[in-house]
Amino acid sequence: MSDEVAAVPEGIDLERPSAARVYDYYLGGAHNFAVDRAMGERAIGLWPDLPLIMQANRAFLRRAVRYCVAAGIRQFLDLGSGIPTVGNVHEVARSGAPDARVVYVDNDPVAVSHSRFILGDDPRCAVVQADMRRPDVVLNSPEVGSLLDLSQPVAVMMVAVLHFVSDADDPAGIVAAYGDVVTPGSALVVSHATTDGQPREADEHSQLYRSTATPMSMRSRAQVEGLFEGFDIVEPGVVFLPQWRPESAHDVGENPERLSGLAAVGRKR
Template sequence: MADDSAVRSGEVDLTRPSAARVYDYYLGGAHNFAVDREMAERAMGMWPDLPLIMQANRAFLRRAVQFCVDAGIRQFLDLGSGIPTAGNVHEVAQAAAPEARVVYVDNDPIAVAYSRTILDGNERTAAVQADLRKPDEVLGNPEVRSLLDFDEPIAVMMVAVLHFVSDDDDPAAIVAGYREVMAPGGFLVLSHASQDGQPHQADSHQDLYRRTPTPMTMRSKAQVIDLFEGFDVVEPGVVFLPLWRPASLDDVDEHPERFSGLAAVGRRTATTSR
């Protein structure tokens, strides 16, 4: 189960669920607590498709990483990376390109602790505890700077994380903070919970997350498109999770809109200040 040392040190509040640990539970992981499982079960009671949506999101991540590797990317910054489960960024990237370098960033001490355990001995990876809402701090972190070269193209991963950033924190400005240090040819990989597809489910789900330290703000396709300012969105554009470059049409659900998450990849074409 979850990391005992972090619990003993007081880093983890066992009275409130964590989005990272709830996500781990949806994916069948073991790095979660009773409070996380209770929230996940309540959410699934309202929205039984949630585990399938999370699995579709994970499958998108794997396809997007492979796309980036095929495009020549050899370094990845995974923001809001969560708790490691099968098919992590470094597993996919390094299977195709052993020289690929990956930095995971999360503000949950459990996620970072387990990441460091799994990554032990892999010199081309690192896990950093930091808040993605503060790009300057993340980008200035010594571990990030020692492993990643921002003069070369990089893939910045924001997979299923920006819906935990409120409008007050200005997600577009946060994306811009990372965009401005990206060399041309890099990619933004993004997925986002959306009201589109199943709007009748959205309000109750957002209400449930408002009771946690990580309230959720679902956004429309138009709002997600706006996050890609400064990037050329590659085909097929901003689409429901299963529709982003599926390996086979057999993998596409008859009703992809039931997967109320949007996904896209954008290529950085120019910079303004680096």
């Protein structure tokens, strides 16, 4: 048995790739397995810009967290968080607010295991193994109850996760369930895969993910806007990833639609 297989928690299916671990592979991380790397290489073969898109998504996350910190938010609920490697929510938030508290939520046992190892005994971070499609389970978890004060503003992070929620699972209803329990002034941070920009590549990517445990549902700009019911979308609205409050014109580039994911932040009324 290889060291890689020996390190897998009991019950993990090594025959099917995991979206969280494939994403880690795109970012150049080490928390993935051969099946995930093979999936990633197939996807990149169909859409060579994928690593750039994933990096743009991570850059959006960093900018959005800094926006929330500047707005006075000190609590973060990161849903579908994947593996919190370098540059994730707690590191970015604490660069501006050392007292920031973060609860990470993911349903992938390997991602959760790695997350707990990375975070260690950090008293202001916790990891919940749960499906974000079950807001009742997430919000009633001991970790959320002990670490987050829902009477104070919270940033609800749904970064690159809602496209893994099918229409049948009612993504707008799921977002609303979280939005209903947070106080006015809280933030909703969303990035979402879309066919806007590069429809052929996006459709082929979506078809590839149908073979995994986490098939994708691409959505349009109007559909993403519809997820913000009860929230005021801040400027510049729902835009392509590099267009959301870029730090320089170079970050946007000449063809922002090439990095075809949509991004937006809303504040609860």
